[in-house]
Amino acid sequence: MSISIYNTLTRKKEPFVPAEPGKVRMYVCGPTVYDSCHIGHARSVVVFDVITRYLRRRGFEVIYVRNFTDIDDKIIRRAAELKVDPKDLAERYIREFHRDMDALKVERATLEPKATEHIPQIVQIIERLMEKGYAYQANGDVFFSVTAFPGYGKLSGRKLEDMEAGARVEVDERKRDPFDFVLWKASKPGEPAWESPWGPGRPGWHIECSAMSAAYLGETFDIHGGGKDLIFPHHENEIAQSEAAFGRPFVTYWVHNGFININHEKMSKSLGNFLLIRDLLETYPPEAIRLFLLSSHYRSPIDFTPGQMEEALSGLDKLYALLQRAQAALKPDTMKGEAMFSGAYWDRFCNAMDNDFNTAQGIGVLFDAARSANRLMDETSDPGRDDFQRHIGGTVSQIRGMGDVLGLFTESAESYFESRQVQLQKEKPVDTAAVEALVAERAAARRAKDWARADAIRRHLEEMNVILEDRQEKTIWKLK
RNA sequence: GGCGGCAUAGCCAAGUGGUAAGGCAGCGGUCUGCAAAACCGCUAUACUCCGGUUCGAAUCCGGAUGCCGCCUCCA
Numbered sequence: 001m002s003i004s005i006y007n008t009l010t011r012k013k014e015p016f017v018p019a020e021p022g023k024v025r026m027y028v029c030g031p032t033v034y035d036s037c038h039i040g041h042a043r044s045v046v047v048f049d050v051i052t053r054y055l056r057r058r059g060f061e062v063i064y065v066r067n068f069t070d071i072d073d074k075i076i077r078r079a080a081e082l083k084v085d086p087k088d089l090a091e092r093y094i095r096e097f098h099r100d101m102d103a104l105k106v107e108r109a110t111l112e113p114k115a116t117e118h119i120p121q122i123v124q125i126i127e128r129l130m131e132k133g134y135a136y137q138a139n140g141d142v143f144f145s146v147t148a149f150p151g152y153g154k155l156s157g158r159k160l161e162d163m164e165a166g167a168r169v170e171v172d173e174r175k176r177d178p179f180d181f182v183l184w185k186a187s188k189p190g191e192p193a194w195e196s197p198w199g200p201g202r203p204g205w206h207i208e209c210s211a212m213s214a215a216y217l218g219e220t221f222d223i224h225g226g227g228k229d230l231i232f233p234h235h236e237n238e239i240a241q242s243e244a245a246f247g248r249p250f251v252t253y254w255v256h257n258g259f260i261n262i263n264h265e266k267m268s269k270s271l272g273n274f275l276l277i278r279d280l281l282e283t284y285p286p287e288a289i290r291l292f293l294l295s296s297h298y299r300s301p302i303d304f305t306p307g308q309m310e311e312a313l314s315g316l317d318k319l320y321a322l323l324q325r326a327q328a329a330l331k332p333d334t335m336k337g338e339a340m341f342s343g344a345y346w347d348r349f350c351n352a353m354d355n356d357f358n359t360a361q362g363i364g365v366l367f368d369a370a371r372s373a374n375r376l377m378d379e380t381s382d383p384g385r386d387d388f389q390r391h392i393g394g395t396v397s398q399i400r401g402m403g404d405v406l407g408l409f410t411e412s413a414e415s416y417f418e419s420r421q422v423q424l425q426k427e428k429p430v431d432t433a434a435v436e437a438l439v440a441e442r443a444a445a446r447r448a449k450d451w452a453r454a455d456a457i458r459r460h461l462e463e464m465n466v467i468l469e470d471r472q473e474k475t476i477w478k479l480k
Numbered sequence: 481g482g483c484g485g486c487a488u489a490g491c492c493a494a495g496u497g498g499u500a501a502g503g504c505a506g507c508g509g510u511c512u513g514c515a516a517a518a519c520c521g522c523u524a525u526a527c528u529c530c531g532g533u534u535c536g537a538a539u540c541c542g543g544a545u546g547c548c549g550c551c552u553c554c555a
Contacts, residue, residue: 004496011484013496031555044555074553153483158551162482205553227555232483234554257555258485259548266549295503296493301486301548308492311504318503321517352494352501361494364502371502371519378511378519451513458515469516 003058003354005223006299008231008254009155013356016253018222024055024062025217027251029209029226029234030112032069033093034078037100039275039289039304040260040267044227046290046407047257047298047357049106051225053405054353057341065216066109067209068094071116071202076191086192087116100277104286105407111216115208119194122203122211125245126183126196134244138174140186140199146179149240155254156232181237183207206237210245213238219246225255228299258301275304283427285419287408288313294359294406315367316408317420319399322370324413326396329383339404340397345369349402362402369399417478424479428465435466439477442468 003016018024028048031041045066052064069075070090079086094114115122126142129135134148146152146160153159160179171178182204187193193200203211213221219242226235235254242250259266262273280289292312296302323337330337340346345365352361373395380388403409438457445453458468465480 029555032553038555040555042555047555072553156550157483159482162551228485229550229554232551259555261548268554299485300493303492305492307504311492315503318518325518355496358494361501364494367502374518375520446513449513455514467516470512470514471517 003055004356005253005255006356007252008256009251011157014253018060019220019252022060024060024223025221026052026062026064026223026225027209027213027217027221028064028066028109028224029230030066030068030109031093031097032072032074033090033097034072034075035093037097037277038267039262039277039280040227041097042100042104042277042280042289043260043293043298043302044225044257045101045106046104046293048225048255050294050359050406051255051357052109053107053407054357057405058350062110063217064109065111065113065213067212068097068112068114069205069208070094070114071192072205090114090116096278100281103281104277104289105410107407113212113216115203115212116192118208118212118215119203121215122207123184123194123196125207125211125214125241128245129183129241132244134240135183136176137198140201141174141182142184142198143175143180144183144237144241144244145176146181146240147177149244151243152179152240153236155236155239158232158236179233181206181233183241206234207241209234209238210242210250214242214246220249221251223253223255224251225257228256228258231256257298261301261303263305264303283423284309284313285316285416285423287410287416288316290407291316291363295363297356297358297360299356319366319370320409320413320416322374323396323399323409324417325377326373326392327413329377330393330396331384331389337393337396337400339400340394341401341404343394343398345395345398346401349398349405353405359406362406366399366402366406369395369402373399421479428479430464430466430479435461435464435477439468439475443475446470 004013005016006013026048028044031037048064048066052062055062068090071086075086075090079089082089098108126135129144130137130142133145135142135144137143160177184196184198184201184207185204186199186201192202194202213224224235224238231254239250261267262275265271265273267273267275277289288309289312292304292309293302295312326337345368348365348368349362352358352365355361373392376388376391376395377383382388400409438461442454442457445451445457461468461477462480466477467480469476469478
């Protein structure tokens with residue numbers, strides 16, 4: 001079975017065949033580091049994290065490049081507002097990005113190049129575009145001439161004449177065509193600047209990606225990803241620059257993830273509904289956020305609501321509870337349930353993932369496996385039997401295997417539930433000593449078969465937001 | 481004005497022409513002193529509507545309606 005990927009360029013699902021067998025070269029547009037990361041960034045980063053993990057699991061060597069745009073108008077503006085150096089501002093938000101994404105269990109990209117560290121490569125491409133007649137100068141700025149590039153619009157399906165130029169933005173009268181875009185921007189006094197043949201300035205937004213992808217992945221590479229919003233103009237412009245400069249196809253597969261709405265509304269600064277990752281992490285376990293993000297197909301829009309997150313959380317609780325239960329049932333000398341990448345569930349999972357990385361379907365397989373393991377444990381009368389051990393061990397191992405691709409079950413069930421309780425304690429504190437005392441009192445009542453007393457205590461605890469589970473050995477309590 | 485997407489049960493969501501995964505919630509049951517958890521069963525005569533292609537369509541084509549996104553910085 002081969003992997004198929006929906007390609008924005010052709011608007012079709014296509015079998016995935018990398019240029020060099022066994023090796024995948026992938027570039028994903030990273031953030032412009034002028035502010036904290038929100039849930040939308042998380043979606044893109046998590047989606048491509050899972051894609052990378054899956055491709056690697058399927059045996060590909062993946063060179064995954066994700067850039068940081070660390071010089072740009074927004075960075076300069078924000079730095080001026082805060083009266084800090086733009087470089088310091090960028091570095092601060094790069095650190096934040098790493099902190100947030102590490103917390104979300106995202107693996108680092110193979111390379112994370114920064115625009116400011118590739119100025120020579122950027123200047124070189126612009127020079128080349130000038131030589132070939134695709135670019136022109138206008139007092140210190142350099143523009144790309146879209147009419148000089150015949151394929152312009154092929155990614156976004158736009159024709160130049162169909163677009164309402166200047167409908168929303170004033171057109172720079174120095175441009176030959178309203179859709180010409182800046183490759184090199186002359187700096188104003190006090191702004192960060194690099195020397196160039198056209199005078200001191202800084203790179204335009206799009207050119208860095210053309211330069212850095214060529215530097216690390218070559219002039220043609222396999223996968224280019226990013227959020228849907230980047231299709232136009234960013235990726236369209238990248239294609240124009242790279243193909244004009246190098247005279248060969250830029251990217252084979254274009255992959256774009258959908259957006260996140262917040263409570264049915266578009267996330268926007270004006271609505272003030274930006275959900276920052278670090279704020280979300282205050283409330284939810286990182287893997288619940290991942291499970292939420294991966295429960296829909298990566299291209300669909302998804303709606304973030306507290307209810308949706310609670311559902312993801314319930315699901316994650318259920319899966320961790322199964323892992324905990326299975327761990328207790330498995331004999332130490334047999335399988336301990338390490339990740340396994342074969343078997344019926346694994347095959348079904350791969351089948352889903354092969355189909356344009358259908359994580360939603362894959363998660364369905366995960367729950368199927370969990371249910372089957374629970375059933376087996378419910379039904380068995382002799383957990384020591386070899387076939388039982390093998391069966392549970394195999395199922396749990398496959399669950400861990402799927403988790404390995406999705407970035408789930410990275411911690412022990414014990415520590416997961418422990419942090420859940422800590423979290424709940426933070427939200428609705430209870431007096432632990434008092435609860436323990438009541439639980440002990442109820443245990444005594446139960447031993448005396450004083451059910452009325454036991455139930456009264458249970459009700460009392462429930463009012464305190466505490467639920468009880470009477471296990472064989474002892475009673476455990478947890479916060480609701 | 482141009483381009484694109486989506487419409488599946490109470491909610492979320494998958495579905496790759498052959499007869500509707502999974503999750504959450506709800507109800508019934510098994511288990512339990514009672515619960516909880518887990519499991520079992522039930523919950524879409526059928527996938528917005530109307531046509532068409534086909535032996536056969538949620539899946540393909542045309543049209544209608546309704547949402548949404550992009551065309552400006554944006555994940």
